[in-house]
Structures are given as structure tokens and as C-alpha cells.
Amino acid sequence: MSKNVCLVGSEGKMGKNIRTVLAGDSFFGVLMGVDPYEEATADYISLEEVPVAEVDVVINFTNPKATLATALFCAKHGKPLVTGTTGLGEEELAELKQYAQQIAIMHAPNMSLGVNLIDAILPLLKPLAEEFDIELIEGHHRQKLDSPSGTALRWARTLAAAFNRRVVFGRTSGINQKRDMQEICVQALRGGTLPGEHRICFLGPDEVIEVYHRADSRLVFAKGAVKAAKWIIGQPAGFYGMKEVLGL
Numbered sequence: 302m303s304k305n306v307c308l309v310g311s312e313g314k315m316g317k318n319i320r321t322v323l324a325g326d327s328f329f330g331v332l333m334g335v336d337p338y339e340e341a342t343a344d345y346i347s348l349e350e351v352p353v354a355e356v357d358v359v360i361n362f363t364n365p366k367a368t369l370a371t372a373l374f375c376a377k378h379g380k381p382l383v384t385g386t387t388g389l390g391e392e393e394l395a396e397l398k399q400y401a402q403q404i405a406i407m408h409a410p411n412m413s414l415g416v417n418l419i420d421a422i423l424p425l426l427k428p429l430a431e432e433f434d435i436e437l438i439e440g441h442h443r444q445k446l447d448s449p450s451g452t453a454l455r456w457a458r459t460l461a462a463a464f465n466r467r468v469v470f471g472r473t474s475g476i477n478q479k480r481d482m483q484e485i486c487v488q489a490l491r492g493g494t495l496p497g498e499h500r501i502c503f504l505g506p507d508e509v510i511e512v513y514h515r516a517d518s519r520l521v522f523a524k525g526a527v528k529a530a531k532w533i534i535g536q537p538a539g540f541y542g543m544k545e546v547l548g549l
């Protein structure tokens with residue numbers, strides 16, 4: 302029997318891409334779109350109006366505040382949640398994890414296959430630690446609110462743990478000193494309609510290695526979200542990431 306999805310943020314850029322992916326997937330049946338967007342084109346309802354008994358899984362791509370409201374809704378009604386919202390502060394993340402004691406929550410700042418595979422293989426590059434500096438540069442469209450991106454933060458943390466280094470953000474004007482090899486420097490570029498690109502540069506003596514990922518459209522994230530939604534139905538309560546979804 303097909304499963305029903307409640308999609309919170311259904312009128313957003315990600316919401317529209319997820320609707321496209323869901324429309325071509327027979328695993329899923331009814332789609333309940335939730336979005337307060339005033340010019341909503343689809344049939345949409347508010348969270349309070351959702352016929353909860355019919356919901357098998359909730360997908361959320363909105364903002365931190367709406368994400369926590371969605372998590373509360375899911376915990377109250379025992380529904381698994383997939384959320385891709387980025388920009389959650391430490392306290393907001395802690396609150397989200399609290400709800401994961403009651404229900405299964407999959408939270409990932411980037412749901413593309415490539416980005417998650419790269420995160421898994423970064424520790425293999427540890428032999429570069431002796432001689433290579435690490436710089437991480439990411440670029441996104443001009444509308445993106447959070448900076449640096451959740452993916453850049455995640456890769457930077459993975460690298461910091463594997464290479465035993467610390468993460469710094471940008472370079473301040475007026476500072477006149479050589480680069481500290483202990484630093485992994487993260488920089489953000491914003492503009493145009495760029496869906497998202499991330500580049501890690503390993504800069505060594507007479508040798509440069511780059512690890513690069515570019516999303517040409519949001520469909521790559523939407524496919525990941527739908528894959529996660531299939532995976533999370535029936536999972537026990539817990540806080541999961543794409544690592545678990547992809548079996549990495």
C-alpha cells in the first residue's frame with residue numbers, strides 16, 4: 302500500500318522539487334502540502350488541519366522556527382520526520398534532538414548522495430596532514446540565509462576531527478600574519494541563482510588536491526529527502542543522518 306506524505310514548506314524551492322520527485326514515485330500516495338505562502342499554487346493546509354491519522358511520514362524544508370513546530374507536531378502524533386532545514390542554532394538543534402527521544406528524526410543539511418559520500422571518505426585523506434593546508438570554499442544563490450552552509454560546517458568538522466585541526470571563518474582585514482597550519486579556513490560566496498557548490502583545497506608543497514561537489518539543481522537534494530522518507534518509516538525513535546539512510 303502506498304504511503305502518505307505531509308510536506309511542510311511545500312511551496313518553497315525545495316518543496317516544489319520534492320513534489321516533483323514524489324509525483325514520479327509510486328511508493329508514495331497522497332501528498333498533504335503545508336505552507337502559509339500567500340500565493341500557494343497547490344492545495345495546501347496548515348499544520349493544525351493535517352488529517353494526522355493518514356500521515357505516514359513528514360518532510361520539512363522551511364526555517365528553524367517552523368522546523369521545531371513541525372518536530373513538536375510529529376512528536377505529539379508519533380510521526381517520523383525528515384528535515385533538511387539548515388541554520389539551526391545549538392539550542393534549536395538540542396531541542397530537535399529532544400524530540401528524537403520520542404520519534405525517528407532524520408536531519409541533514411545536505412541530502413545529496415555526493416556530498417554525503419565525500420563526508421564519509423574525507424578521513425581517508427589524513428596522510429595529507431603532515432604537509433597540507435586546508436581551505437574550504439562554498440558558494441550559493443543570493444537568497445540563502447545561513448552562512449557558511451550547513452555542508453561546509455559539516456565537512457569542516459569532519460576534517461577538523463580527522464586532521465586534529467580547528468575551524469576558522471574567513472580572514473579579517475588588517476591582520477598581518479602568516480597562515481597557521483592548524484586552521485581549516487571556511488569562506489562563503491553568495492550570488493545569483495547558484496544552487497550550491499563546495500570545494501576543499503588541500504594545498505601542499507608543489508601539489509594541490511581538490512575535492513569538489515556542485516549541485517546543478519535542487520533535485521539532487523529532493524531525491525535524497527524522498528529516499529530518506531522511505532527509509533525512516535518504521536525506524537525506532539532516534540536522531541539519524543544521511544549516513545544511516547545510505548548505509549555508509
Ligand SMILES: NC(=O)c1ccc[n+]([C@@H]2O[C@H](COP(=O)([O-])OP(=O)(O)OC[C@H]3O[C@@H](n4cnc5c(N)ncnc54)[C@H](O)[C@@H]3O)[C@@H](O)[C@H]2O)c1
Pocket residue numbers: 309310311312313314315316335336337338362363364367370384385386387388409410411412413519522
Ligand atoms: N538539506 C538539504 O539538502 C537542503 C537543500 C536545499 C535547501 N535546504 C534548506 O531547506 C530550507 C528551505 O529552503 P528553500 O530553498 O526551499 O527555501 P524557501 O524560502 O524557498 O522555502 C521555504 C518555505 O517554507 C515555508 N514556510 C515558512 N514557515 C512555514 C511554516 N510555519 N509552516 C509551513 N511552511 C512554512 C515558506 O512559506 C516557504 O515556502 C533552508 O533552510 C535551506 O537552507 C536544505
